[in-house]
Amino acid sequence: MPLKPFRPSIALVYLVLGGSFALLSLTFYVAGFQPLAERLREAHGQIIDHTLDSTRWLVQGALDRHIALARQTASRSAIRQQQVRYLAGKMDLADLRAFANPKLRDALKANEELLGIRRLGPDGTPLLQVGWSPDPLPEASRCTLPETGDQEGGVRIHGPFPLKGRQVLVYCSPLHGPGGERIGMDQLLMDAAPVQEILETPHGEDPDTVTLGVVTADGRLLFWPRGAIYQDARQRLQAHLAGNPIGDGIHIHYRPLASVDWRIYGVVHTRAFFAETNRQLWRLSGLLAILAALIFVAKILALRPIIRALTQMHHLTERAHRDGMTGLFNHAHMQQLIDREIERSQRYHSPFSILMMDIDHFKEINDTHGHPVGDAFLRHIARILKDWARTSDLAARYGGEEFMVILPETDPHGALSMAERLREEIARQPLEHRGQKLKITVSIGVVSCAGKAVGPSRTQLVRAVDDALYTSKRGGRDRVTQTVIDTAIPAGA
Structure with missing residues (x-):
């Protein structure tokens, strides 16, 4: 039978099939693919916020642990009582050291991050010292007694400083007598390795995708991951802190710390960070162009990164609900x-x-x-x-x-x-x-x-x-x- 009479109908069928395919593809794109792509980018982008927040919590926890130890050491009433007696001329320095140094050594042994303890008199003269006690320390690390403003329990942090092949933080705690008078200052040398190790932890598949560092409020870089792979991110951050252009494809975020005037900065290479997401989206677009029946398979492929991102978000939420020490709910x-x-x-x-x-x-x-x-x-x-x-x-x-x-x-x-x-x-x-x-x-x-x-x-x-x-x-x-x-x-x- 000649096909010529049916050609309009065949063309109409092809047109309907083509139109249906196009409409189905458009509907899938508008109602499914486009929102899915936006959600995928949004969920993946939230990893940056979670990375910054979790790193801030970890660094804050390390500093709070050090500060609590500094306050605990400074609050030892027995040593303070003997120091008051020494300052009043009721005992000599040798007796004060014989009484206090064994107790300070016990505190040193109880915490492996504590490297040395030095107790200063009101005029800054060293009275007691155990553990590491190099003299002199860098000028910026010296504990001085301010004229006003330092209340009992206040702790100031200096550093980090290189010392014996390590990075050391110096914690200064003011000491007060029974009447509130200043009787000296505690100077604790703490190993900065716990803070450095937090920043050395990889964040993502590519080690240079998200790089984290600790910076003071006035722009001084304190901690940064070691290795040549992180140098580009470091230069970008220093340019940002100096008010200079940092180039395309770079986003910089930060979170402030509570107990000290420091900030956690994150340098994000957005192209590398979203590379996996972009590959998934292009793969899904290719599948749509080949056959409408593969739309369902493409959805599964596209949902996998979302599930991974949501799983990570769930894990972070679960950690937020737990007490860090016991693992029970908080x-x-x-x-x-x-x-x-x-x-x-x-x-x-x-x-x-x-x-x-x-x-x-x-x-x-x-x-x-x-x-x-x-x-x-x-x-x-x-x-x-x-x-x-x-x-x-x-x-x-x-x-x-x-x-x-x-x-x-x-x-x-x-x-x-x-x-x-x-x-x-x-x-x-x-x-x-x-x-x-x-x-x-x-x-x-x-x-x-x-x-x-x-x-x-x-x-x-x-x-x-x-x-x-x-x-x-x-x-x-x-x-x-x-x-x-x-x-x-x-x-x-």
């Missing part, structure tokens, strides 16, 4: 979990309980054995909680030495039984430290709710369990106190 996230459990209990009229416990005589542990042992106790308690808790239970480090556990679907009898078992388990498991078994006990407060349609608020629950905890404390410690709430607590109670 205080802020626990508030959300309590609200969620209250809502679930009221909706399904199911009972639940909250347990709050506090380590007995925790201050004495820190005072007797040192803060590292106190931290070890916190991790020890957290491990016991993880082993003891059910899958559905939610455990958090609520405060310094306070822990909280939500017990879903748990009535008063079950909650009291579980709290007693937990108390006994902690008392039965001492902490091994230097060949000694250090025993510990906890005081526990328990609040149980019957699961009424209208129940107590989070604030009321927390207040009730806190009151129960302190009843256990006042009653002699190492015990459990329970409160049962059958109805809503009146407002203001």
Whole structure:
């Protein structure tokens, strides 16, 4: 049969098929591909913010750890009392050193990042020194007593300075006597390697994609990754700090630190950073041009980078919900979990309980054995909680030495039984430290709710369990106190 009569119809079919393909491709592009591409770039770009924020938290944590050690060393009252006596002429320098140096050496041994301690008199004269104590130090690192403005506990940071093949930070802490008078200054030499190691950690597949450094507010570069591969980023940052052009394809971001006038700067090579994203988008465009049926496969390929980016975001969110020392939930996230459990209990009229416990005589542990042992106790308690808790239970480090556990679907009898078992388990498991078994006990407060349609608020629950905890404390410690709430607590109670 001649095809000529059907050519218009065939052409129309081809036109309809071609138009359908074009419309389908356009619809996919407008409704799917274009928003997907924007979301992919946005999600991938958020990695920069998360990288800067996580690095700031890590650097801030390292500095805060050093500052806490400086304050702890400066706050040793026994040494300060003897220093006051020496300044008043009631003892000589040899006796002061014989008394103080062994205690300062103990502090030196307790922290491997602490390299040396020097205690200065009011006129800047060295009185005590242990560990590294080179003399003279660089002029910029010297601790001086300002005329005004330095309050008790204030810590200033100098450095880093090269010393014995290391980079060293100098922490200066003012010392005050019983009447608030200045009696000297502590000068702590801390290893700067923890800060440097944070910046040496790779950020992405290409080591020069995102480069991070620490810069002072006046533009002085303090820390930067070692290696020739980072030199281009360093030159770009220095040009930016000097107010000069940095070239195309470079973005520079920064985050301020809280405890010192420093900033975390990130130099991002945007072309390299988004190279993988661009490759995925071009690959998807090629597949669209070949066959409409491959659109679904192309979507899967395009979604993979998004899933990776969202997984990374989820991981960072999970870290934000956790306490860095114990791995349990932190205080802020626990508030959300309590609200969620209250809502679930009221909706399904199911009972639940909250347990709050506090380590007995925790201050004495820190005072007797040192803060590292106190931290070890916190991790020890957290491990016991993880082993003891059910899958559905939610455990958090609520405060310094306070822990909280939500017990879903748990009535008063079950909650009291579980709290007693937990108390006994902690008392039965001492902490091994230097060949000694250090025993510990906890005081526990328990609040149980019957699961009424209208129940107590989070604030009321927390207040009730806190009151129960302190009843256990006042009653002699190492015990459990329970409160049962059958109805809503009146407002203001």
